[in-house]
Amino acid sequence: MSFVVDQVCRIDGQLDRLHLCRPSSAPLSPVVSVTSRVCRDHDDSRLSGEDLDATRAIQLQLAIKALSTTASSRALLQPEKIQTVLARAGLAEHPSRDENEYETGRASSREQELEWLLVSKAVAQTYGLVLNLLLEKIIPLSRDVWYWDEVLGSYFKTGLYSLQISPWRLREWSNEIYDDAWRRLQSTIQRSEDQPIEIVPLSSHWRQFYGLVKDSVHERSLADMQTKAVSLFARCRAEARDKRSHLRRFREISACGLGVLMNEGLSFDVADDGSMTSRGRSEEERDEWKLVISKSVALMETVIRNVTVLEHGTSEFEEAVFTSVENDSDLRHQFSGEQELSSSSAMIAARLQHLLRVHIPTQAVESRQIVTRNGRPSRIIRYWLPVVAILFSSSTLLRVFLHRRAKIMTWIRELGATSIDFWYNWVVEPVKKVIGTIRHDEGSEIAIMSRESLQVDRASLERMVVDFARDNPDSGTGTLPNDIDLSRIRAKVREGDLTPVLRAYEKDLRKPFIGVVRGDLVRALLIQIQKTKVDVEVALGGIDALLKSQELVFGFVGLTPGILVCLGVSHWLTGFMRGRRGGKAEQKQGQTVRILRNLDRILTGSTPSNNGGMLSYKEHGMILCEVHVLRQKAQRILPGEIYIEFLEEINDLVDIRTGVERQIRVVDRIRWAYGKWLI
Known part of the structure; x- marks a missing residue:
């Protein structure tokens, strides 16, 4: 589990409390009283209006249950599942009644509340999906940034990178030459068509095309004279520096969007009686949570649309997001009295479906394109040199193997025989002697001379x-x-x-x-x-x-060398099979140390706001990313009870309302309280 799941579950519980703890004047659900009659008359095509309202209520309640976090083992649903539930609910197919009917009709009021609860559940699920989407894009960016840091860190890595991408640079240069020559040839042919018809042989077109290619190469070479004054290493380093800058900006903007959603999205506090704690209890203020739902949908849509725009910094991103939400036309008309609440819920459902169907997939594609353009090269580019070297040397290796086949087979047989002899002579036999000593076997006793x-x-x-x-x-x-x-x-x-x-x-x-x-x-x-x-x-x-x-002691002394050699070989083989991705506890602890270092660095280098000394949205998003990885690592290291206590510290760490100073103290407490497992 991650903090996203915790956040969605918390919001889901608040929404349930808002619905269940209504004022006493509000009507109760009609499902309990009429369910049996509806089920009994289900085959009857002529149902009364009350039965139709009850059937609609049952349909909405089933949809609400399908979108709840307790409906399945997975708290977060897939986008297709959310769209399917909203489509089957058919909010747009049930238009609102007149205003008089809402004042006098109990069934319509109950239906309206159920529709709003359904929409709010769908918004909470979509909220979790958007947070997960941003997290999945931010966390892998660190590896790409580290790659460019390594390229810029030494001239050897820069030269290796320039050699790796040289075939692709040559291909791009050839494509440019070909396109330029083909475009010139087309223009020449078009001019010749305006002149009198003359039969031109095909070979002359090829000679003309070849000449155009030579001219294009010559002109491009003259145009690149200025760039040739700069070394190849400098150009590769400039390219790596630009890509690293784009990745860092994309990571900062994504982290800023994550912080904005965590702080501003679905941010309402619910008391035990189901009312907003910061609001009064009038009828208008009891519906304040519906406005929060609507604003959260607009906020998610705006963040998703602007998170891949890298032309501006984080401050411009924040300004663009909040300005877009404030100027949202749907929000201005939704609670201004121009639209009824039932039609507002249908409009939010349609907007949410559009977000799930269009904006989220589009953002995923754009993010993937940004990472493809600016991330580390693919495996084909990074490893084509050793692959080509192996292919060219494969014949030589095969020839050496064939010529020395007898010796190699002899080495293999001798190695196997030596291993078997070592096992029996230095492991099996000493073990038998130790067992015989423990059982007082007279044949295994040590004796310098005979007894008589x-x-x-x-x-x-x-x-x-x-x-x-x-x-x-x-x-x-x-x-x-x-x-x-x-x-x-x-x-x-x-x-x-x-x-x-x-x-x-x-x-x-x-x-x-x-x-x-x-x-x-x-x-x-x-x-x-x-x-x-x-x-x-x-x-x-x-x-x-x-x-x-001391016979037993000498038996174990004779057994020790064989056991040590076997343990060393098995440890080496295990490490070789696992490789760098092995799940060793030392590697996990090293990763947690780096995460704690990043958390401390973000907090100590932050610029707290004047209002309560809180972190900015970007810094809060970076903290959330590090905490997300730290929770996953700690879950594999810490024992069960210790991990539950550790989650309390994590919750204090991500709560920016406490201030930066307290968050720094929380990091210090995590370091000394859980250093036995994490460090």
């Missing part, structure tokens, strides 16, 4: 030390050890104490040759080597236990 290795080596060391102590009693107590002593030695060996072996080793070191001959020194040395082996296995067992305690 340390126990076997330690038992061997105990037996070696015990046998050494039994064979060398002098290293211990000097007597043969008994079973208790051997158990004590075995316990000390488990704790790492090799005292019997070390004493014998120290003793043999005094006479090493004798110890070597006897073998005790070598035996003690080998026992110490076994002790070193056991110590190393104990250290490795601690490291093994540490690795097992």
